[in-house]
Amino acid sequence: MTPPTATPVARQRKRRTRTTNVSCRPPLAVSTLLPIDYDLLPGFEHLRCPDCTTWCPLTTDKGSQEWKQAPHHTERAGTPGARRCSGSNRRVLLDLTIAQWQEQLADAAKETASRRPTTVLKKVKAPVAPAVTQLDPAPATADSARRTYELHRSRCAACTGRAHCQDGGRLAAAYLRLLQAEPRRRRNRALYEELHAAAEKVRARELPRQRHAQWAKVAPVVAAADSARIEPLADAIAPIRGAEVPTEWRDSKERARALAADRTGAAIREASPLRVKAN
Template identity: 50%
Template sequence: MSITSAMPTAKKRKTRTRTPRVSNRPAIIVSKMLPNLIDLLPGTESLVCPDCETWCPITGHDGHTPKLVPHHTNRARTPGRHRCIGSNRRVQIDWTIPQWQQHLADAIKETSSRRATNVLRKPKAAVAPAVTQITPRPLTPETARAAYRTHVKQCPARCTSPARCTERTRLAETVARLTRQEPRRQQVRAILARERARFDQAYAAQAAKERAGEWAKQAEAKVLRSALAKKAGTATEELNNTCRIHPADTVSEFRGPGLSLEPLRITA
């Protein structure tokens, strides 16, 4: 004969116990715990057991030996109960209720100030092109003349005479050469602008021609669909496009001689 017993479960923790037993472990000092792990309000005195990390009532808080009530390591009615080693452990309450409430308010204020700030992502800087990919700006007579004036202003006293400064001589020759070549460059730029405008016009005309061809194909397809619909029968098309309300006990006009109007019979 086999005897089966249910698995023991954790019991509900009593708020007050009359056992004289006291644990020989060191007492729990309330001031060394976090204020949110303690509840010193009258009638609900409890704290989180340091051993099993569950809320446990404090008994004898109004006497000389406050201690934790005997409890299990799990919540009430949890299978696999086990007596916590923190049962009957003494509690040293060195805070008053106003002191505990003040410490709890300070902790809440400090925690609320630790909110995460919004992450401001830095914009990604564009990758600088390689030296071989840099296109130099074309040199014009105006920029060459400005460089010549800047050199004359910033050059030492020995640049008073063009013959004694090679840089001033080079800049003066560059200004003269660009001024002499500027009319030809203007002609080349005008030719390039005309060719660019002609290419844009040809591209726009080709696009308009292709668009007109697509519209013509769509119109032809529409006409072909209409012709095929006329061949199928004008009466059918008119009936399809007409919404009629059929009176009761009438037969629809969509019928044919080969359509059976009798109910389907299933034979075994």
């Protein structure tokens, strides 16, 4: 299967130039260019001009086998600023075969695919703590307003007797307003606690029923497992329970100590010089 061409422009049939002029610049070898900067398919030879990065066809003169870039402009002809590119009519050396070019193109595609970065996962931003001025203050009560008012009167020289300064008058008015609203606040608080307690009682009554329904749902499975565990298995060998098998942790510990003492005594007797001399 023929690999797709690297040229972004529409293919055009090879055409011959109307001029036999040849640029005096040194020939351009396609082996010095990137595989994606030229197309060597027969009849569709194209090349990206190194001077102006314009895709232009490769042509040959009549009766000649030398390839050269077709005359082209740096911008589209007929537009302001268009001029003839210095790479026009420059000789091109096709020093690579089509198979070599396709192999280089495949290798470049593999290398580019391996360099593609993985998906970048955005780091979760830690929540920023609000400033002190952004915090919602605790709701004022009659007691807190009274303490604030008394503290102000103890520090303010203008607040004497029934006379108040501007701030003292504001604090006194706030204290009176909260004192009048205190009975209503207590009633609302008591109503809230009563509703919360009633909800807790309902939840406490419903919890045993939910538990009972859950156990009733799994009771058949549990009963089947218990019956299967109680029934003896066919052709099963019962575990051997001899007198020499310890069944308690204390017996196992004392037996281990006795065995260790026996091994120690045997080792001492084996290494005793008296026994060696007696032998």
